[in-house]
Amino acid sequence: MLSNGLLLGVFAVLSGGLLALTHSATRERILANEREALLRTIHELVPPAWHDNDIFHDTLEVVSPAYLGTSEAVTVYRARREGQPVAAVLTTVAPDGYSGNIKLLVAIRNDGVLAGVRAIRHRETPGLGDAIETARSDWILGFNGKSLTHPTDDHWKVKRDGGDFDQLTGATITSRAVVGAVYRTLHYFSLHRSEIFALPPAQEALADD
Numbered sequence: 001m002l003s004n005g006l007l008l009g010v011f012a013v014l015s016g017g018l019l020a021l022t023h024s025a026t027r028e029r030i031l032a033n034e035r036e037a038l039l040r041t042i043h044e045l046v047p048p049a050w051h052d053n054d055i056f057h058d059t060l061e062v063v064s065p066a067y068l069g070t071s072e073a074v075t076v077y078r079a080r081r082e083g084q085p086v087a088a089v090l091t092t093v094a095p096d097g098y099s100g101n102i103k104l105l106v107a108i109r110n111d112g113v114l115a116g117v118r119a120i121r122h123r124e125t126p127g128l129g130d131a132i133e134t135a136r137s138d139w140i141l142g143f144n145g146k147s148l149t150h151p152t153d154d155h156w157k158v159k160r161d162g163g164d165f166d167q168l169t170g171a172t173i174t175s176r177a178v179v180g181a182v183y184r185t186l187h188y189f190s191l192h193r194s195e196i197f198a199l200p201p202a203q204e205a206l207a208d209d
């Protein structure tokens, strides 16, 4: 009786330990996969040939609820070539999606022109708002090559609001949210460009509102 109980106890401890080990290994694998996917997306926007630094570690944490859509720190990935700024990729949030926050990667070349935008996390409706994903439609590629001067300020809206950007059919709210967030991110970059590239990596510094 006693030895049975002991055996059961040993098994319980062993399987508990095994479960904890598996859990932590799985978590680490998930995190590693997420980082890899993020790096792949960043490299879609800023091709490896454009830079010679380690973009994934040359980062900065910045805070700007008014421009970047969140009170949390936003990571900025910086691309440089021979020490010179090439582009910055900001993990902006569009807070006013149809179903809440839409997390975006906004890649801006040093001259202020958009290298591209990608939606990396959202809860927009499948078949409607999820057309912001490149896997669903090309809509988000419409930001390529745009800047604060192209189109001009008053045209940074969806067509329904008198601007230059197409809205997704049946998903005007989603489209409006993304256009607004990209526009504010371009402004943030134009205001802080020199600090963004000057500050040492991983320094929590820029907080302007």
Ligand SMILES: Cc1cc2nc3c(=O)[nH]c(=O)nc-3n(C[C@H](O)[C@H](O)[C@H](O)COP(=O)(O)O)c2cc1C
Binding pocket: 098, 099, 124, 125, 126, 128, 129, 130, 167, 168, 169, 170, 171, 172, 173, 174, 175
């Ligand atoms: C079930 C359901 C899901 C919806 N999902 C979205 C969405 O993901 N994004 C969005 O902008 N509008 C969504 N809408 C539509 C909005 O209510 C709104 O009608 C629309 O954004 C207006 O754009 P439209 O004039 O192009 O239809 C959804 C509506 C319903 C009933």
